[in-house]
Amino acid sequence: MLRVHSTMPSINGYKVRILLSMLDVPYELVDIDMYGGEHKREPFLSLNPFGQMPAMEDGDYTIADSHACLVYLARKHDPSNTWLPADAEGEARVAEWLSKSANEVHQGPWMKRAKIRRPDAIKLPDEEIDARCDHVLGIMDGHLADREWLALDRPTIADVSCFSPISMLKISGYDTDKWANVTAWLDRFRALPGAIDADGNPFA
Ligand SMILES: N[C@@H](CCC(=O)N[C@@H](CS)C(=O)NCC(=O)O)C(=O)O
Structure with missing residues (x-):
């Protein structure tokens, strides 16, 4: 299953959670302890060396940055290209x-x-x-x-x-x-x- 790595209050993580909900894509939220600095050490840094949330795992494919995640999800799960046009x-x-x-x-x-x-x-x-x-x-x-x-x-x-x-x-x-x-x-x-x-x- 697709995994989103983010602390719940992350505004950038919220962007990704909104689109997942709108596209009705099931996912698991891997809650990152931001105040404990979990995003600044491994294994999170292997997902995003910049140490920022969100990051996503879809099988072997990993991607970080909210906008990259939005583009990926729209292209992959919205074949009508409504959310991200192709022209x-x-x-x-x-x-x-x-x-x-x-x-x-x-x-x-x-x-x-x-x-x-x-x-x-x-x-x-x-x-x-x-x-x-x-x-x-x-x-x-x-x-x-x-x-x-x-x-x-x-x-x-x-x-x-x-x-x-x-x-x-x-x-x-x-x-x-x-x-x-x-x-x-x-x-x-x-x-x-x-x-x-x-x-x-x-x-x-
Ligand atoms: N350009 C990045 C910015 C990500 C970002 O700033 N994430 C915040 C949470 S909303 C974060 O990880 N802050 C913790 C830090 O930078 O130490 C994106 O859109 O994902």
Whole structure:
């Protein structure tokens, strides 16, 4: 069976768990003790020498990094190419938002959550993190003014990737309500079949 190696609270691991749920793919979660530093030593380092979660094992095949996992799962388990289109224009659009997720979204919304979990590791002042969130969410809010999803006219792994950190902002003390279009997009995503919260439960 497919194995996902991640600590449960990992936002990047949550991305992978969401897509697995939406694609209805069975898997085993190998819980990594992040606070005990399990991801910084073997055997985890053989899965990802960068010592970051998530990583995945599918038989003999191993892959690390949330976006690589999303691409792999979409290609392997979504033959309709709904979640990751196969045409040049569509795939590039999705890649564009995956990159934004790995950089701008990671440096703002992801950090907001991570600082609560690991204040020792994230030294950036709250004001700076909030300003980064404002910047990226302001752009996303404008982008979503006349569209329902980030990359295409349907949800893709770009939405999965951005949803995970942005959906955690409210419980991290950042008010996403001030961005009406982002809020509507978060609600649309929660209503998708198979969508789960960070604890793995369907949304009410
Ligand atoms: N680019 C990586 C980033 C992974 C990442 O930052 N993972 C966090 C958990 S959400 C982690 O492992 N943090 C522990 C550390 O870096 O020591 C991905 O998308 O998977």
